[in-house]
Amino acid sequence: MTPPATADPVALGLFERHGRAVRRFLFRLTRDPAAADDLAGEVFLRVVKASATYEPREREAAWVFRIAQNVLRDAHRRRSRSVEHAVDADAAAPADQVASLDLQRGLDALPDDERVALLLGEMGGLSYTEIAEATGSTVPAIRSRIYRARQTLRARLLPPSREAAFPLRGSNDD
């Protein structure tokens, strides 16, 4: 894609590098493709507006995902996350999306702080320090939240019966 002469190269670069991850992050949090589209669009509108003042003092991923968090927070203020806006994940799901449904149910079951910390780390690639700054928490708390979230999701995706199907061999296995 060759952007027109009027395009903001900074904003376009940010979109190309982080657009997909931001949209995925917002989908995982809203479970609603249409809501994720709108919110991700709003994120990059704000990115374009703010790109003139963007200074690479912090990592750009941390900056973009902070904007995404603000957009999400504003959206939550406008309307609380509710069942009428959430897609019924079980409805009409193809058989090959069973793992995704397990994942989505697992994410939904997580406490908000664990879910956000995990997704900021996984989707945005933010460090513990960056996540702690973005969420007003501490590095040890973030480390612990992400670990707990991973354990919860792991138990959902790979229950002991399925883990047993892939035994790991090693000196201490027996």
Added chain:
Amino acid sequence: MTTDHAELFSALMDREAVDPEALARALEDPEARRALVGFATVRRELHAPAPGEREWIVAQAPRLAAMRPSRDRWRLVAAAVLLAAGLGAGVVAERYRSQQRPPEPTRIVQLDALPVNP
């Protein structure tokens, strides 16, 4: 398995610095290794494309590309402000100059030359 072993793998996956000796001990713990495999599965699932993602990217890219950079908008605003300031300064200067000038005559009285006494 100690909680620390699996937590250490979790931190390692997040590119945090971990103690290599602790990592070596964790790698010998089969349950921690199972946890690591589980964490990798979680990552793979999280990074799977979300519904509608591709369509959104395709639709959003040209929209964003067509947007005028905010830098340009600020330049236009700055130019407009400078122009307005220049015009305003001109008007004020003209008023000031007109206050310094003597008023325009409203009537002209011409005096005849007085006769000179012999």
